[in-house]
Amino acid sequence: MPRQQADVLKADLCGKVVLVTGGGSGIGAAIAEAFGAHGAKVGIHFHGSREQAVAEVIKRIRSAGGDAFSLQADFRSSQAVAETVEQVAAHFGRLDILINNAGSMVGRRRLAEVDDDFIDQVFDLNARSVATACRASLPTFRQQKSGCIINVSSISARTGGSPGSSIYSASKAFVSTLTRSLARELADQHIRVNAISPGTIDTAFHEQFSSREKLNKTQETIPMQRLGVAQDCTGTALYLASGSLSGYVTGQVIEINGGQLMA
DSSP: OOHHHHHHHHHHHTTOEEEETTTTSHHHHHHHHHHHHTTOEEEEEEOSSOHHHHHHHHHHHHHTTOEEEEEEOOTTSHHHHHHHHHHHHHHHSOOOEEEEOOOOOOOOOOGGGOOHHHHHHHHIIIIIHHHHHHHHHHHHHHHHTOEEEEEEOOTHHHHOOSTTOHHHHHHHHHHHHHHHHHHHHHGGGTEEEEEEEEOSBOSHHHHHHSOHHHHHHHHHHSTTSSOBOGGGGHHHHHHHHOHHHHTTOOSOEEEESTTSSOO
8 A cells, every 4th residue: 555545544544433343254354453453443343253363353453553342243133233333332432434244145045945034134134234233323423423334245236146145145235225325315414325345255254155166166257367355355445434535435336356347
């Protein structure tokens, strides 16, 4: 990163309070660490047995001059989502940036295997939690007369994904559309809403839901001839959070995919 741009980010983000949902691994953990490296105060939400991994991220953030703490919650519960947002605002005394990264495919199921419970699980995690977190952040953002929301969508929101991911892909399309809708709705309240849309990023997500053979075949179709890594997403998130660099940017869904999908 050029020194001038790095200086701008440091000035913009140092001391800002950021909540990263789904920050226990992969893209979320990389984003949390990147904000901490620029002096931000980071609330890192996670679910499941990732305490040690999150503790290591917090340690690196603090050694870089930032501050962080963790919150464990099951985001299938709207109450847990709202409480997580409120706890971060209470802990640090404010909330400047909300990054909605939590989500899961839950499982690969073709349409004949999909039932109502599965749809509920996928949409609760990927769609409802985003809407709930955005709503829960509004009182703080309105009081401060400023706010920044960055949602994490997916390339599958536009491509439809691969077989067995139709419900997940639809839930991510919800996130992309919600991003644009809220950008219009909240602009006059000085709240910017954007999204990043990762392509195939080689993280624990794909270790769980994709075979190595499938990933290798996908890699062959990517112009840059490699899968993404979590750190490929951090620069765009930092840019979208910086008022100096992206203060006139809202309602955008930015693709990060090595050319895998071109608009």
